[in-house]
Amino acid sequence: MPCFCGMVPSLAGRFKPVMLPYEMYEYQRNNRFFAQIQNDMGKLGMEELSGQGAEDISPAYGGIYFSSDQAVLYRTNYTSRYITRILAPLISFKCHSTRYLYNKAKEINWTDIFAADNSFAIFSTVSNSRIKHSLYATLRLKDAIVDWFNEHFKKRPDIERIDPDVWINLHIENNRAVISLDTSLGSLHRRGYRARTVKAPMQETLAAAIISLAAWDGSKPIYDPMCGSGTLLSEALMFYCRIPSGFLRQRFGFEFLPDFEYDLWNSIKRDADQEIRGVTKGLISGSDISSEVVEAARTNINKLPNGEKIGLRVMDYKKIQQLEDTIIVCNPPSGVRLERDKDLSKLYGELGDFLKQRCKGSTAYIYFGDRELIPKIGLKPSWKRPLKNGGLDGRLAKFEIY
Ligand SMILES: C[S@@+](CC[C@H](N)C(=O)[O-])C[C@H]1O[C@@H](n2cnc3c(N)ncnc32)[C@H](O)[C@@H]1O
Incomplete structure (x- = not known):
């Protein structure tokens, strides 16, 4: 596993030195993330992202691309009222077959993200591509991750569909695949206050x-x-x-990013909580x-x-x-x-x-x-x-x- 000290481009032309004891993933190379949001709330989401300090905000179908540093990423996950989840792309590649998907997914050093004793789940979307079935794509990605852990550690992480430690997102569109970490850890609409539900609650x-x-x-x-x-x-x-x-949410997916900064997250949370x-x-x-x-x-x-x-x-x-x-x-x-x-x-x-x-x-x-x-x-x-x-x-x- 290569180990090097990199200069990661940060916001507004600033550069911050970061020790990278792992490969650089796509979001680290370009500081670019994807916020999933209902299309009809796109404008609200863009205003929210801009208010948090995100840059290069551009709308797309089903979400918004934006550039940010880690602080903006954590704060947006913690405070956003409209965004559903934020994805950090790990790798993207041209993909015409599930065999290629399997092979590329095995190139990821998965322990950069999580350990064999963490549970995980995969959410996939497929459109306009040679790979037609999201379920089959999910299964092949799952196989790649499980096989990778078995080959390296003779131990495999469990799949947990309801409340996993880690959500991995696979998006294949026009024969291009993106494997991302869900930095929100499941939909942000789950604030944590809905202990009791009723018929037809509002999201x-x-x-x-x-x-x-x-x-x-x-x-x-x-x-x-x-x-x-x-x-x-x-x-x-x-x-x-x-x-x-996110006041009542116990965990976020960004805690599994390889360059997660614990002290930064704590100070962001403390500052936001002090505003109450x-x-x-x-x-x-x-x-x-x-x-x-x-x-x-x-x-x-x-x-x-x-x-x-x-x-x-x-x-x-x-x-x-x-x-x-x-x-x-x-x-x-x-x-x-x-x-x-x-x-x-x-x-x-x-x-x-x-x-x-x-x-x-x-x-x-x-x-x-x-x-x-x-x-x-x-x-x-x-x-x-x-x-x-x-x-x-x-x-x-x-x-x-x-
Ligand atoms: C679609 S639900 C509202 C859901 C709510 N926004 C939520 O998130 O849980 C409609 C509500 O209208 C209430 N309702 C119907 N007729 C009513 C009436 N005459 N007076 C007060 N509430 C009424 C029902 O009991 C039901 O809880």
Whole structure:
């Protein structure tokens, strides 16, 4: 194994000397990473990356390429509200067959990344290439890694599909393969506060995007009258109190990068945690008709710092007498995943009446899991934005109520 001291180009033309007791991987040569993000959140993700100090930010299908040093990489993983995961490319190569994939993968010195007693998993995507099946590509990459460990150590790492120590990502597009380390260690939407789930919860990254698009700055109260498990309220709390999105996550994949800097990571985490601030009672609150989901929301929100400051109650929103001068966020049942046979037209019509009659001076941001439901509310939206929730082609609509 070669051992050399390299000069690694860093940001803004600066160079920092780094001891490299291993081969240089692709991300080390060019400081380039790929942030996976839902396409409709790309702009938010780019602004977030730029705010963290990333450079050469360029959008692509399903994500954003960017250049950064390790500090920006760690901080973005720890605080990003919209990015799904960040990949650090190890090697990339022209690839027309799974045999070649197997051989190239065996050129990696895998102990630079993890040990035989770590577990690992592989996520693959294949498009427009001679290799057609991502499952088979995954299996061949898995074989290469396992065989490499067996040949060098007579010991192999275990596969763990749910909660591995290390996620390896394989992307093959136009016959070019990229093998990357997932520096996030699984999707960043898993903040760690969802101890209890309910039917049709909203994805955390989507809820964060809604809070951002609502441009809520804490000068008015925010209220979710159909709060379910409290995802929108949790993301409002995290945003307002500056709680890093990864506050409850125990581990990150970047800890397995060969040039991981433990002290740097600790200082980034400490600095971000010091930014956390309090919130006054009543600024963030919500309710739901189901006592079971309100209980779930309470369990989830209480896992976060200041969670006890969020007001929660069991209530049919139609019984709320007034919700004036408030930012209202909510995600009513869409019927796509639940309550199919209920009369959704009636439900949305009544919600529209409620907004018109009892929410004067408020602005409502309603997330429709099914865009066909937007006209049923009987109010003219100021704007509509496409935003997916999992596989659902939903829309966020803004309504100003006078
Ligand atoms: C799609 S879910 C909301 C999911 C939520 N955003 C989350 O992340 O868990 C819709 C919620 O509306 C609630 N709901 C339906 N009708 C209601 C009503 N009349 N008053 C209050 N809540 C209601 C349901 O109990 C359900 O929890």
